[in-house]
Amino acid sequence: MALIVTLVPALAAGVGAALGLPKAVAWASDHGAAADRWAAQERAELAELQHSPLIPATSNSPAPPSLARHLLTASDLGPGWFPMLRPEATVTTSAPIKPQWAFLQAGRATLVQAHHAGGLTWTIQQTVFEDYWRFRNARSAASFRTYLDRKSAAWNDGRDSAVALRVGAQVVQLRVLRGAPGPTPTTPLHQLERMALQPLQ
Secondary structure (H helix, E strand, O other): OOHHHHHHHHHHHHHHHHHHHHHHHHHHHHHHHHHHHHHHHHHHHHOOOOOOOOOEEEEEEEHHHHHHHHOOOOOHHOOEEEEEEEOOEEEOOOOOOOOHOEEEEEEEEEEEEEEEEEOOEEEEEEEEEEEEEOOOHHHEEEEEHHHHHHHHOOOOOOOOOOEEEEEEEEEEEEEOOOOOOOOOOOHHHHHHHHHHHHHOO
């Protein structure tokens, strides 16, 4: 009887271990696959840093072509410019500040001018935040642009700058944040204004 009593718990333990073995194997497999994915992602990021600053992903919805065509892209600004986020551009869904400013369509693009400082290091020279809105009528757009003009004053401190532009029922705001000096000239605000107005015509 003593032998049976001794063997039964051992047998039960052995059966339990056997039943748990597939789960343990699956856990190890999942964690091994996760480690492989992490290592692959790290290799991809290191390779990317040889050609551009790291561009993180955003959960914001990508702008459809009908909206994205109104916003600047890195290729519009030339060599040394990169999107700050992926996807670029994105849809803006924030609620209007006042009911009369309810927009039909809105989007954002954020671009950076950067240069490779060696190794894995990139230096940001300039960041441009561009916001676009399309309203029901020109009067709403004009009122909203006046509001943005007042807000822009806080950005115009001699280093950073902001401006609001309007074409009909469309409004664009550009905010420019200066970074570290670099080997190439930064794009002046008046040039950015001309480029931002072109897709609105």
